[in-house]
Amino acid sequence: MSDPLGLAIDRAAGARPIAGNTLDHHPDSAVALATMLADIAAARRWIHLENYIIRDDHTGRRFADVLAERAAAKVRVRVLYDALGSIGTSHRFWRRLRQAGVAVRAFHPLLSLHPLEVLKRDHRKLLVTDGRTAMTGGLCIGDEWAGDPARGRQPWRDTMVRVCGPAVTALDAAFGRLWLRAGDPLPDDELDADPAECGTSPVRVVAGAPARAHIYRSVQLLAASAAERLWITDAYLLAPPPLYAALLDAAKAGVDVRLLVPGASDLPVLRNFTRVGYRDLLRAGVRVYEWQGPMLHAKTLLVDRRWARVGSSNLNVSSLLTNYEMDLIAECEELSEALAAQFRRDLAYSREIVLEPRRLKLPPRLVPAPAVPQGQERAVAHKRSGYEMGAVAVVALRRVAGGLRRAIAWTAALICAGVGALLLVFPRVMSITLAVVAFWLALSFGLFAMQRRRARRADDEA
Template sequence: MSRHTERAHWQPGNDFTLLENGEAFFPAVFEAIAQATHEVILETFILFEDKVGLALHQVLVEAARRGLQVDLLVDGFGSPDLSERFIGELTAAGVRLRVFDPQKPLFGIRANVLRRMHRKIVVVDGELAFVGGINYSADHLLDFGPEAKQDYSVRVRGPVVADIHRFVRAAIKEPHGPRRWWFQRRPAPPRSAQPHAGTAHALFVTRDNHDHRDDIERLYRVAIRSAKKRVWIANAYFFPGYRLLRELRRAARRGVDVRLILQGTPDMPIVKFGAELLHDHLLRAGVKIYEYCQRPFHGKVALADDEWATVGSSNLDPLSLALNLEANVVIRDRAFNQQLAERLDKLVCESCREVAAEGDGKPTAWQVVRSFVVFHVLRRFPYWASWLPRHTPALVNAHGDEPAKPPQVHHGL
């Protein structure tokens, strides 16, 4: 049994704060890092060198200069264009920067599109954590304009933070060997347990390509199957497999209020095309589908009945469910569930249009064949791609003081 399997269990006594968009998320994270006393660990898929990335850069450098141990993990596909100066200032201050699966573009095209480190996690002093879907880029702020993203994260206190902390420390585990004296930092004290901070039960769940390939999807299915009142899913990239679709249809048919909030103005046209292939199949079972049209929707949240909710990085599409490294928190708490429900209901009422079924008759034979073929191509292509010869994704140090050396490979990320 893996270490993560052993610790993936419900923890009572947690407190969750829902953070909507960059306006709430970035100040909360930056303030937490500024007040840290021992350690900061941050994982992100995207880090851009814009006003948000530069603000993060500043607080991380200041934390490292105060003597904290600061670890930053970014994805090589999502964060490919960081300048030497940006990286050099981080590493010179003592920030331990690692890049997941960095590769040089092939004919100007990034080839490391599959098996990405898609998590967005922050842990401060082993006592406070943030988990969600918000990256460090200016397009998560409203002043970015019409392309600003709608998204969510949570701030977490309580015993489940110890689970998150153990996970991220294992993910950035330092390669063996001595470190230079000017990079020695005050180690964080052990955080084996955290005092109760609230009333929420919580489960930290991840997806990898080894022992936890379907954990997040399985918890979705369990929640949908158990629902008696409502299932609301707001997800940017919605193209799940048959089992999850089947549970949604069954829930709607037994009278559960099943709502999907999807992208109406997607950043990639294929996203809307893929989701639309499922519309008729779901609508005929009684599922209600809403398209968020105010701006791009990037959220990955859901709720069931009056207690269950989840927030994280995982979409419900082939990449997140079959290839990417993801992390969600699952929450059982009436107050948090109600808060999330109010936010989602506000989106539906003010910024969404409801999708109507096309016609009253049965689909034509051509529509059935087209949907069947396209569905399976889109649903299965990541599995087919995984059969091709491929390298093992590497975790590479970016310490400016160290000579060039072969990538340090960490299995099981």
């Protein structure tokens, strides 16, 4: 008997379920990094590493050492990084890898004649070794994810899934398509692995691409189908209106809708925008929790006891519509239960946000409440790094300054005032700068239009 929801997910995701896989849940970032390093060290044919952020720090150099060692052992090693996400990584780091025999490519360099392409980033996090094992999720390569126990700094909370089975072929093919967009294609014999079944879990490999909205449409369908629970963990939640409405409708229909988001983010502005929608969500019955530990960077979704989604996509416009992303949608009871158990454990680090009525008909105030019973043991305290302390300070200052909408408005006002002041003080320099930018955009758009015209002619002639 056909499954209408399954067929709808197939079409929305642009992917069919691939049977016969084992899906191992990795909620500990440090352990996930160690597993990735072990898989790289065990590779014998090829290594495909694709990540939005690869830092030139202790963790990044650990990966560089193992990649270089495998390249010296005649393993074909390829690294694809995003030029914007890894903008702070030194040229020396990449040069060392290339000198060791590693093929390294930057995705969509920032200096380009195609300004629209610059907005389309490779936000995927993927490792494939020998075409037989893969890891994907939300974890980047950097010290934030490794932590530093000696200094009391816990790793960022993230989620990865290790895949064994036929689905690895689809993940490797997705890497090959983006590798081609950054240069020459992969050799044919580098995609010829035929991994045997090693489990019973079916999984859809959702390779998100700009304007295709694969994971966006899939999440909407999953949210609309929820009958019992809809639990979402997201690092940079800023849901588009249709998805936001789906969360409200599910909660009003009696579904247990819970959102777990960072209490302090490495991007404070996005965190403020996330809080703008809290009141409507809480009034509809959605339960909102803010994580109080180190940065919460995971991107997961649970629907009832059937569907589980883990990947790189945040529920915001950038991830859902403009980036290249990688997500897994699994019908796997084991993974679903593991994610549910982790969600409950995460609540020990969190505070539930509730509405507190105020006098004089003012809007209710958002206040934190303990997310776990008072007698329950709390999680070990996290000593924040200087970077995280800076993010917390920004959030605290904005709270003191006033309401969230007002803080955002003041930020915009100050930026505009600053640009206006620069135009008054340095009129010649600013006018030349604006003129150069305008001519660069005109040239880029003109070239883009010519390319599209030639492409249309070629299609008509074909």
